Amino acid sequence: MRLETTAAATAETFPQILARNARQWGDLPAYREKDYGIWQTHTWRQVHDQTRAFAAGLASLGFGRGDKLIIVGDNRPRLYWAMNAAQMLGGIPVPVYQDSVAAEMAYVVEHAEARFALAEDQEQIDKLLEIRAQVSGLRTLIYEDGRGLGGYDGLLSYDQVQQNGRALMAAKPDFLDTEIAKGKGSDSSVMLYTSGTTGRPKGVVLTYDNLRRSAENAARIEGLGERDELLCYLPMAWVGDHIFSYAQGLITGLTVNCPESAATVQTDLREIGPTYYFAPPRILENIITNVMIRMEDAGALKRWMFRAFMALARRVGGDLLDGRPVGLADRLLYRLGDLLVYGPLKNTLGLSRVRIAYTAGEAVGPDIFNFYRSLGINMKQLYGQTEASVFVTIHPNRDVRLDTVGKTVPDVELRIADNGEVLFRGPGVFHEYYKNPEATAETKTADGWVHSGDAGYVDDDGHLHIIDRAKDVGRLTDGTLFAPKFIENKLKFFPHINEAVAFGDTRDFVTAFINIDLTAVGNWAERHDVAYASYQELAGKKEVYDLIADAVAQVNRDLAHDPRMEGAQVQRFLILPKLLDADDGELTRTRKVRRGFIAERYAALIAALYGGRTTVHFRTEVTFEDGRKGMVEGDVAIRDMDTARPAPARRAA
Amino acid sequence: MARAAHATGEVLLSLENISLRFGGVKALTDISFDIRKGEIRAIIGPNGAGKSSMLNCINGFYHPQEGRITYKGVTRRQMRPHQAAEQGIARTFQNIALFKGMSTLDNIMTGRNLRMKTGLLAQALHWGPAQREENEHRAFVERIIDFLEIQHIRKVPVGRLPYGLQKRVELGRALAAEPELLLLDEPMAGMNLEEKQDMCRFVLDVNDQFGTTICLIEHDMGVVMDISDRVVVLDYGKKIGDGTPDEVKASPDVIAAYLGTSH
Numbered sequence: 084m085r086l087e088t089t090a091a092a093t094a095e096t097f098p099q100i101l102a103r104n105a106r107q108w109g110d111l112p113a114y115r116e117k118d119y120g121i122w123q124t125h126t127w128r129q130v131h132d133q134t135r136a137f138a139a140g141l142a143s144l145g146f147g148r149g150d151k152l153i154i155v156g157d158n159r160p161r162l163y164w165a166m167n168a169a170q171m172l173g174g175i176p177v178p179v180y181q182d183s184v185a186a187e188m189a190y191v192v193e194h195a196e197a198r199f200a201l202a203e204d205q206e207q208i209d210k211l212l213e214i215r216a217q218v219s220g221l222r223t224l225i226y227e228d229g230r231g232l233g234g235y236d237g238l239l240s241y242d243q244v245q246q247n248g249r250a251l252m253a254a255k256p257d258f259l260d261t262e263i264a265k266g267k268g269s270d271s272s273v274m275l276y277t278s279g280t281t282g283r284p285k286g287v288v289l290t291y292d293n294l295r296r297s298a299e300n301a302a303r304i305e306g307l308g309e310r311d312e313l314l315c316y317l318p319m320a321w322v323g324d325h326i327f328s329y330a331q332g333l334i335t336g337l338t339v340n341c342p343e344s345a346a347t348v349q350t351d352l353r354e355i356g357p358t359y360y361f362a363p364p365r366i367l368e369n370i371i372t373n374v375m376i377r378m379e380d381a382g383a384l385k386r387w388m389f390r391a392f393m394a395l396a397r398r399v400g401g402d403l404l405d406g407r408p409v410g411l412a413d414r415l416l417y418r419l420g421d422l423l424v425y426g427p428l429k430n431t432l433g434l435s436r437v438r439i440a441y442t443a444g445e446a447v448g449p450d451i452f453n454f455y456r457s458l459g460i461n462m463k464q465l466y467g468q469t470e471a472s473v474f475v476t477i478h479p480n481r482d483v484r485l486d487t488v489g490k491t492v493p494d495v496e497l498r499i500a501d502n503g504e505v506l507f508r509g510p511g512v513f514h515e516y517y518k519n520p521e522a523t524a525e526t527k528t529a530d531g532w533v534h535s536g537d538a539g540y541v542d543d544d545g546h547l548h549i550i551d552r553a554k555d556v557g558r559l560t561d562g563t564l565f566a567p568k569f570i571e572n573k574l575k576f577f578p579h580i581n582e583a584v585a586f587g588d589t590r591d592f593v594t595a596f597i598n599i600d601l602t603a604v605g606n607w608a609e610r611h612d613v614a615y616a617s618y619q620e621l622a623g624k625k626e627v628y629d630l631i632a633d634a635v636a637q638v639n640r641d642l643a644h645d646p647r648m649e650g651a652q653v654q655r656f657l658i659l660p661k662l663l664d665a666d667d668g669e670l671t672r673t674r675k676v677r678r679g680f681i682a683e684r685y686a687a688l689i690a691a692l693y694g695g696r697t698t699v700h701f702r703t704e705v706t707f708e709d710g711r712k713g714m715v716e717g718d719v720a721i722r723d724m725d726t727a728r729p730a731p732a733r734r735a736a
Numbered sequence: 737m738a739r740a741a742h743a744t745g746e747v748l749l750s751l752e753n754i755s756l757r758f759g760g761v762k763a764l765t766d767i768s769f770d771i772r773k774g775e776i777r778a779i780i781g782p783n784g785a786g787k788s789s790m791l792n793c794i795n796g797f798y799h800p801q802e803g804r805i806t807y808k809g810v811t812r813r814q815m816r817p818h819q820a821a822e823q824g825i826a827r828t829f830q831n832i833a834l835f836k837g838m839s840t841l842d843n844i845m846t847g848r849n850l851r852m853k854t855g856l857l858a859q860a861l862h863w864g865p866a867q868r869e870e871n872e873h874r875a876f877v878e879r880i881i882d883f884l885e886i887q888h889i890r891k892v893p894v895g896r897l898p899y900g901l902q903k904r905v906e907l908g909r910a911l912a913a914e915p916e917l918l919l920l921d922e923p924m925a926g927m928n929l930e931e932k933q934d935m936c937r938f939v940l941d942v943n944d945q946f947g948t949t950i951c952l953i954e955h956d957m958g959v960v961m962d963i964s965d966r967v968v969v970l971d972y973g974k975k976i977g978d979g980t981p982d983e984v985k986a987s988p989d990v991i992a993a994y995l996g997t998s999h
Binding site: 118120707 | 929
């Protein structure tokens with residue numbers, strides 16, 4: 084670490100850290116953004132200047148201490164700067180998920196009592212205008228990209244705000260520095276609304292100390308510095324992006340690269356070649372699915388090379404990465420593989436230079452995780468929450484175990500409650516839920532322990548294992564332990580299954596809803612001459628049911644190995660004719676299944692699963708991207724499964 | 737909707753008593769209408785009504801036997817398509833006419849062709865002024881790519897793209913010529929709802945941001961009524977209606993042509 088410790092001691096807030104960066108790293112790249120096909124670099128000095136202009140502009144609009152600034156849009160440098168600008172004035176940025184519909188956004192705007200909002204483009208401005216008509220407090224709307232906004236009245240452009248700011252700075256040269264100097268580490272830094280699988284979102288208030296110390300600790304153990312590169316492509320409203328791109332970006336001085344658009348992430352990744360990388364399991368899985376599909380279409384020689392070397396990589400790649408002993412012949416072969424297969428593949432994926440890669444959020448499948456590690460990419464799991472300023476545990480370098488989420492980061496303590504729930508305490512623990520003291524008291528004890536809501540245990544080596552959400556763990560009527568996510572994850576590890584929802588608590592046996600993966604199953608269907616016109620039709624095909632039944636049977640065999648889970652095998656399942664979608668409220672914005680809501684919405688399907696029928700009529704409303712509604716309707720088949728017996732029992736019979 | 741922000745009322749193109757025959761077939765009979773600067777003008781009508789023939793007359797591909805076409809105050813009888821292009825008329829086609837093997841970027845670059853001044857040899861050698869010029873054109877094309885939100889397919893051969901995106905690339909190529917008058921032949925045909933909505937937004941944005949006058953042929957009545965300022969209705973080569981969407985919708989002749997009448 085090349086942190087200036089003296090400066091770090093005096094720089095407590097992000098605006099103060101930005102000033103430090105402009106001093107010590109003035110000409111180093113801070114942000115890059117691809118604009119008109121070319122990567123444009125902004126140095127720390129430029130960022131500092133731009134941010135100050137925007138801050139002064141906000142001040143001239145009446146933005147002051149304690150004011151909230153709603154920020155909504157894709158990852159754009161100017162939106163990150165606006166966060167810092169708001170903080171310069173003692174205000175609190177509130178990033179909002181850019182794909183939220185107006186009603187969800189309205190709740191946040193109203194709850195946060197925001198008077199100001201910054202939107203990336205017309206799409207977001209339209210939503211905010213709709214909200215402004217309902218929520219009286221919201222007054223000032225600023226946009227970054229003016230395209231299509233020609234005919235709108237009463238909006239301000241980012242540039243105009245900066246212009247006003249420069250005028251104010253000329254008139255009152257000391258104003259901004261006085262404001263910045265007022266900031267303290269214990270002040271509120273940001274409010275992040277957690278999507279939550281139940282109930283209304285809660286506004287998690289994190290202080291500068293929370294974010295700074297959590298980000299610093301993790302950066303120190305990973306050795307992040309000002310030469311590192313990051314591609315920010317996950318929502319700005321998500322705590323992970325806030326820590327990686329914003330907090331760690333400022334603290335370590337790493338370069339934050341903003342993709343051109345959501346659709347170009349893969350190309351941009353390749354052009355940037357980040358050294359520090361985060362991807363949720365679903366994206367890691369998509370990447371592999373695409374690689375596999377393209378390999379299927381490759382020539383015979385390439386296919387053979389890929390298979391042979393990937394088999395070798397699976398065998399020794401992980402060991403090489405962790406520094407465990409590997410035979411000379413395998414080492415040499417691996418080198419050759421690196422030249423012929425792994426290197427080019429990593430290059431294509433844009434992962435050649437990755438030093439540290441994290442995944443988190445959901446359980447990651449063993450095949451997926453091992454795929455990356457075997458290629459020599461230092462993929463690690465981390466366990467964290469918004470309430471912890473992300474970091475609770477991380478896989479230590481060279482001690483990576485698939486079935487755990489790693490060891491605690493410095494200054495964080497773990498405790499397992501009597502009911503199996505994981506509790507943690509540390510410097511990153513959140514200040515409060517905004518305007519919700521009851522929820523704060525429920526989650527955080529007086530002495531700073533946070534109830535994570537996850538069930539887990541710590542093994543003898545100090546690694547944390549997470550089993551499921553504590554409240555989701557239930558029992559079948561015969562007393563068998565039922566951990567739905569455990570089963571769902573096993574199902575989701577099959578490439579053909581995109582999402583699964585298991586039911587079984589207080590029931591006689593376990594059943595499941597399956598969502599097929601359109602890319603993978605579509606490709607399979609093409610290869611097997613199964614014709615289909617829509618997702619719904621594909622989902623209802625008998626052949627597809629057979630395909631999924633194989634996967635379910637495999638999961639049942641796995642479960643049969645574990646005496647605790649043997650009774651929790653999936654006995655009946657159906658394939659949902661529509662994709663579970665956040666727009667319909669079935670998933671959270673971070674794509675976690677909202678169990679309660681689904682159980683309620685599809686009560687008729689669940690009744691059929693437990694009622695012994697073989698088909699059930701399905702009719703539900705779907706929300707299109709533009710907010711309009713439509714109906715999906717049809718008959719859904721239900722498939723019965725045989726349950727597997729554990730091997731010894733079979734011999735006895 | 738904040739429509740017609742750019743419509744000035746000044747006539748950009750006027751067609752007077754146009755008649756077009758192919759042998760004995762009368763494709764267009766005595767048609768007159770005008771296109772005003774800055775407006776979105778739709779031409780509608782049942783199949784075979786002569787809509788595409790009309791566009792072909794405007795951009796000089798067909799030469800009507802009778803009638804006068806006045807564009808920017810200049811009346812002409814005969815004009816070749818490339819002359820039309822030089823005067824600021826660009827178009828897209830009902831059946832996509834792109835270079836399938838070339839990338840999106842290169843396809844749109846071809847739209848800049850008319851604006852390139854350096855010679856073939858200099859361009860081939862990519863030398864001196866030619867290089868500078870290409871950079872300028874590339875920057876312009878990148879603005880179009882950004883505008884149409886097709887960054888992710890910048891380097892993908894057009895033949896590999898889905899239909900809706902190819903249509904968008906074709907629009908991009910037409911825009912690359914910086915047209916004053918843009919002719920769109922069924923820009924939304926064969927698209928799904930979402931693609932149609934995107935395309936509508938792009939058409940409106942082109943009109944709004946660049947002030948480009950647009951004349952389009954479209955079958956989707958919802959689209960036409962939503963985005964156009966004025967509509968002209970053709971049936972069997974004759975004009976049977978002309979006016980704002982509301983006026984046209986209320987016209988008994990138009991209703992008869994579309995829904996049929998009991999004679």
